[in-house]
Amino acid sequence: MNIIYFLIQQTMFFSIPLLIVALGGMFSERSGVINIALEGIMVMGAFISIGFINVFQDRLSGQGLFLLAFLVAAVAGALFSLLHAFASVNLKADQTISGTALNMFAPAFALFMARMVQGKSQVPFTDTFHIEKVPVLGDIPVIGPMFFQNCYLSTYIGILIFIAASVLISRTRFGLRLRACGEHPQAADSVGINVYKIRYAGVLISGVLAGVGGLIFVIPTSTNFNASVAGYGFLALAVLIFGQWRTKGILGAAFFFGILKTLASAYSGIPVIKDLPIPNEIYKMLPYVVTLIVLAFSSGKSKAPKAEGIPYDKGSR
Amino acid sequence: MEQYVIEMEHITKEFGSFKANDDITLKLKKGEIHALLGENGAGKSTLMSVLFGLYQPEQGTIRMNGKPVTINNPNDANALGIGMVHQHFKLVHNFTVLESIVLGHESVKHRFLKMDEARKKVVELSERYKFKIDPDALISDITVGMQQRVEILKMLYCDNDVLIFDEPTAVLTPQEIDELMKVMKQLVSEGKSILFITHKLAEIKAVADRCTVLRKGRCIGTIDVAGASKEEMSEMMVGRKVDFVVEKKEMKPLGTALSVRDMTIRSKRTGKNVVDHVSFEVKKGEIVCIAGIDGNGQSELVYGITGLMGIDEGQVFLNGKDITKESIRRKCLDGVAHIPEDRHKHGMVLDYTLKENLILQNYYTPQFDKHGFLRFDEIDKYAEKLIERYDIRSAHGAESIARGMSGGNQQKAVIARELDRNPEIVIAVQPVRGLDVGAIEYIHRQIIAQRDAGKAVLLVSFELDEVMNVSDRILVMYEGKIVADVKPEDVTIQELGLYMAGTGKGDAAC
Numbered sequence: 001m002n003i004i005y006f007l008i009q010q011t012m013f014f015s016i017p018l019l020i021v022a023l024g025g026m027f028s029e030r031s032g033v034i035n036i037a038l039e040g041i042m043v044m045g046a047f048i049s050i051g052f053i054n055v056f057q058d059r060l061s062g063q064g065l066f067l068l069a070f071l072v073a074a075v076a077g078a079l080f081s082l083l084h085a086f087a088s089v090n091l092k093a094d095q096t097i098s099g100t101a102l103n104m105f106a107p108a109f110a111l112f113m114a115r116m117v118q119g120k121s122q123v124p125f126t127d128t129f130h131i132e133k134v135p136v137l138g139d140i141p142v143i144g145p146m147f148f149q150n151c152y153l154s155t156y157i158g159i160l161i162f163i164a165a166s167v168l169i170s171r172t173r174f175g176l177r178l179r180a181c182g183e184h185p186q187a188a189d190s191v192g193i194n195v196y197k198i199r200y201a202g203v204l205i206s207g208v209l210a211g212v213g214g215l216i217f218v219i220p221t222s223t224n225f226n227a228s229v230a231g232y233g234f235l236a237l238a239v240l241i242f243g244q245w246r247t248k249g250i251l252g253a254a255f256f257f258g259i260l261k262t263l264a265s266a267y268s269g270i271p272v273i274k275d276l277p278i279p280n281e282i283y284k285m286l287p288y289v290v291t292l293i294v295l296a297f298s299s300g301k302s303k304a305p306k307a308e309g310i311p312y313d314k315g316s317r
Numbered sequence: 318m319e320q321y322v323i324e325m326e327h328i329t330k331e332f333g334s335f336k337a338n339d340d341i342t343l344k345l346k347k348g349e350i351h352a353l354l355g356e357n358g359a360g361k362s363t364l365m366s367v368l369f370g371l372y373q374p375e376q377g378t379i380r381m382n383g384k385p386v387t388i389n390n391p392n393d394a395n396a397l398g399i400g401m402v403h404q405h406f407k408l409v410h411n412f413t414v415l416e417s418i419v420l421g422h423e424s425v426k427h428r429f430l431k432m433d434e435a436r437k438k439v440v441e442l443s444e445r446y447k448f449k450i451d452p453d454a455l456i457s458d459i460t461v462g463m464q465q466r467v468e469i470l471k472m473l474y475c476d477n478d479v480l481i482f483d484e485p486t487a488v489l490t491p492q493e494i495d496e497l498m499k500v501m502k503q504l505v506s507e508g509k510s511i512l513f514i515t516h517k518l519a520e521i522k523a524v525a526d527r528c529t530v531l532r533k534g535r536c537i538g539t540i541d542v543a544g545a546s547k548e549e550m551s552e553m554m555v556g557r558k559v560d561f562v563v564e565k566k567e568m569k570p571l572g573t574a575l576s577v578r579d580m581t582i583r584s585k586r587t588g589k590n591v592v593d594h595v596s597f598e599v600k601k602g603e604i605v606c607i608a609g610i611d612g613n614g615q616s617e618l619v620y621g622i623t624g625l626m627g628i629d630e631g632q633v634f635l636n637g638k639d640i641t642k643e644s645i646r647r648k649c650l651d652g653v654a655h656i657p658e659d660r661h662k663h664g665m666v667l668d669y670t671l672k673e674n675l676i677l678q679n680y681y682t683p684q685f686d687k688h689g690f691l692r693f694d695e696i697d698k699y700a701e702k703l704i705e706r707y708d709i710r711s712a713h714g715a716e717s718i719a720r721g722m723s724g725g726n727q728q729k730a731v732i733a734r735e736l737d738r739n740p741e742i743v744i745a746v747q748p749v750r751g752l753d754v755g756a757i758e759y760i761h762r763q764i765i766a767q768r769d770a771g772k773a774v775l776l777v778s779f780e781l782d783e784v785m786n787v788s789d790r791i792l793v794m795y796e797g798k799i800v801a802d803v804k805p806e807d808v809t810i811q812e813l814g815l816y817m818a819g820t821g822k823g824d825a826a827c
Contacts, residue, residue: 011686056674167429171429171430172429173423173428176416176420176423177420177421179409179412180409180412180420183409183410183411183412184407184408184410186407187409187417188409188421190391190401190407191391191395191407191422191471192390192391192392192395193420193421193423261395304484
C-alpha cells in the first residue's frame with residue numbers, strides 16, 4: 001500500500017507542473033499564437049524565483065516564502081513572454097522562430113547570470129516547503145496518505161488553477177472572445193473585438209503559468225536549479241496537443257504523462273516491475289517514446305485552433 | 318422633404334494615386350431596399366467600408382438622420398445601428414449559433430456569461446422571421462443558407478436599423494434566395510433600411526426600390542428600379558450594351574472524350590461517400606455542366622479526375638485510355654486542362670511573376686529548358702504572346718507579381734495557360750466566380766470557342782444563370798450523386814433548384 005501512496009505522490013509532483021504549463025499553452029494557442037517558448041519561459045520563471053528563494057531564505061521560510069516565490073515566478077514568466085507577444089503580435093514574426101529564440105536565450109541567460117553572481121551555475125535552495133502531513137485532512141484513511149501527506153502547496157494551487165482556467169475559457173466573456181480570436185480573428189474583429197489585445201492577454205497568461213510551472217517543477221524534484229527544466233516545456237506542449245487544446249483533455253494527458261514519468265524515475269522501487277527482465281533504460285525512455293507515439297497517432301484528427309500561428313493583419317481578408 | 322437615414326455625400330477615397338471612390342453620393346431612405354450595383358472594382362466595397370468605418374474618406378461627409386457623424390471603426394458603425402452581412406461570413410466554425418450571435422455583445426453577470434436572455438431573444442427573432450434555427454447547433458454543421466441567417470440574426474440581435482448585405486445571394490440556392498428576399502422585405506416593412514450590394518440584375522428587379530450604379534469609382538446615377546429595365550441598368554453598370562444570352566452555335570458532338578465510371582471518393586474524416594458511384598461521359602464538342610450547391614461533391618469529383626485527390630473506386634478514361642492512376646503531370650500531357658475552383662491555391666503561385674505563372678505547366682519542355690537552365694528569352698516571348706492574345710492586363714506586364722493582379726486578370730492568366738496547351742478536355746470549376754460582367758462574357762466566349770473547336774468541356778458551376786446559358790447538357794449533383802441529367806432547353810431554373818435541393822422528380826434521375 002505504501003508503494004501506491006508513494007507513486008501517487010510522485011505522480012502529483014510530475015503531473016501538476018505539466019498541467020499548469022500546458023494550460024498556459026492553451027491560452028496562448030487558443031488566442032492564435034503558437035507558444036513553443038514554454039520551455040524557455042519555465043526556465044526563466046524557475047531561475048528568477050529560485051534565485052529569489054536563494055537570496056531570501058535566510059530571512060524567510062516555509063509556505064510564505066513559497067507563495068512569494070510563486071508571485072516572482074509569475075511576474076518573471078509574464079515579462080519574458082511579453083517578448084514573444086511583441087514579436088508575434090506587433091512584429092508579425094514567425095511564431096515558431098520567436099519561440100525558439102526564447103528557448104535558446106533563457107538557459108543561456110540563467111547560466112550566465114548564475115556564474116556572474118555566484119561563480120557557479122547551480123542555484124541551490126533549501127526545501128522548507130515540503131508538507132509532511134496536512135492537518136486533519138492528512139489523517140483521513142486512504143485519501144489522506146494519497147493526497148495530503150508528503151506533498152507541496154503547489155499541488156492544490158495547481159488544481160485551483162485548473163478549475164479557474166476551465167471556467168475562464170468556457171464561461172466568461174474573455175474566454176469566448178479568446179476562442180474566437182484563435183479560430184477566426186476576422187470574425188472577432190468584425191464585431192469590435194481587439195484581436196491584438198486578446199492575443200497579448202493569451203500570451204501573458206501562458207507566461208504567468210509557465211513561469212510558475214518552472215518553479216513548481218524544480219522544487220519537489222531537486223535541491224538546486226541548473227538552468228534546465230529537463231524538456232518539461234516541450235512535454236507540456238505534447239500534453240497540450242494530446243489533450244486537443246481542451247481543459248479536460250489536458251488534465252487527462254498531464255496525468256497520463258505524469259504516471260509515465262513516475263514509472264521512469266521510480267521503477268526500481270516497485271517490486272513487480274523491478275523483477276521484470278527489462279533494462280532500466282526502457283523505463284527511462286518511456287515518457288519520451290510514448291510522447292512520440294501518441295503524437296504520431298493523435299495529431300491526425302487535431303482540433304488545433306484554426307488561426308494559430310498566423311499573424312493577424314487587419315488589412316488582409 | 319424626404320427622410321434619409323444615411324446620406325453619404327461627395328465621398329472620395331484614394332489609395333495612392335488611385336481613386337477608388339470619386340465624388341460618390343448615396344442617399345438611403347428610411348424603410349427602403351437600396352441596391353448598389355457595379356462591376357468588380359467599381360468601388361462598391363470601398364464605399365461600404367467607408368460607411369462601416371474600415372476606411373476614412375479623403376473628402377465627403379456622412380450624415381445619419383440629418384446629423385453629421387464620423388465613423389472611425391466598426392464599433393462606431395455598430396453604435397449608430399449600422400450592421401453588415403459580409404460576403405465571406407464572419408463565423409467561428411466551432412462555436413454554436415448562440416455563441417456566434419452574442420460574440421462581441423455578451424451580457425455578463427458576476428463576470429460570467431449570461432446566455433439565458435440572449436437565447437430568449439435569439440429564439441424570438443428566429444421565430445419572427447421563420448428562420449427555424451437551432452441556437453445550439455454548431456456553425457460547421459449547418460448549411461450555408463443557415464449560416465447567412467446567423468449573420469442576419471447577429472445584426473438584428475444588436476438592434477441595427479441600417480443593414481448592409483454584401484453580395485448575399487452568391488452562395489444560395491434559388492429557393493434560399495427567394496426566402497432571403499422575403500426576409501429582406503419583412504425587415505424593411507418593420508422600418509429597417511437595407512443597402513444591398515450585388516451585380517445580379519434579376520435580384521434588384523425583384524426586391525430593390527432604388528438603385529445606385531457605380532462604375533470605375535464614379536457614381537453613374539441613382540434610379541427607381543420600377544421604371545428601369547435590366548438592359549438599361551446593365552448598360553449603366555458596364556458602360557456599353559451587354560449580351561445576356563451567350564451566342565452559341567449548334568453543338569456537333571463527336572466521340573467520347575472523358576468518361577468517368579463508377580467513381581467513389583470517401584471522406585477521410587467522416588467515412589461518407591462524398592462522391593458516390595458517379596458515372597458520366599463528356600463528348601468532344603460538348604459542354605457538360607455540373608450544377609449543384611457548393612459542397613455536394615463537385616470539388617472532390619474534379620479533384621478525383623484531375624488527380625489532386627486519390628479516388629477509392631472507379632476509373633477515368635480520356636479518349637479511351639485509362640488515366641485513373643496517372644500522375645498529374647502525365648494527365649496534363651495527355652490533355653487534361655484544369656481551371657481550378659480556388660485559383661489562389663491550385664491555379665497560380667501568387668508570389669511568382671505573371672510570366673512564371675504562365676509557364677508553370679511546361680517550364681520543363683525543350684521550348685523553355687536547355688540543359689536544366691531556363692530560357693528566359695523564350696519565356697518572355699511566350700508570355701508576351703499569351704498576354705496579348707488573352708488580353709491579360711496588369712501593372713508591369715509579364716513582370717507583374719500575380720498577387721497584385723485583379724481577380725479577373727489572374728483568372729485570364731490561368732485560362733491562357735491551360736487553353737494554350739491545346740487540351741483534349743477543359744475542366745473548369747466556377748471559372749467566373751467573383752468576376753465582373755465584361756470578364757464573364759470573355760471567359761464564356763473562350764469556353765465556347767474550345768467546344769466549337771471540338772474539345773470537350775466539363776464545367777462546374779453553382780450559378781444557375783451560367784449553367785443555363787453555357788451548357789449543352791446539365792448534370793445535377795446532390796450529396797455525391799448525380800440526380801439529374803437534362804438539357805438546358807428542357808428544364809427551368811426552378812426545376813433545377815429542386816434537383817439541387819435533393820427533392821427533384823424521381824423519373825429524371827439516373
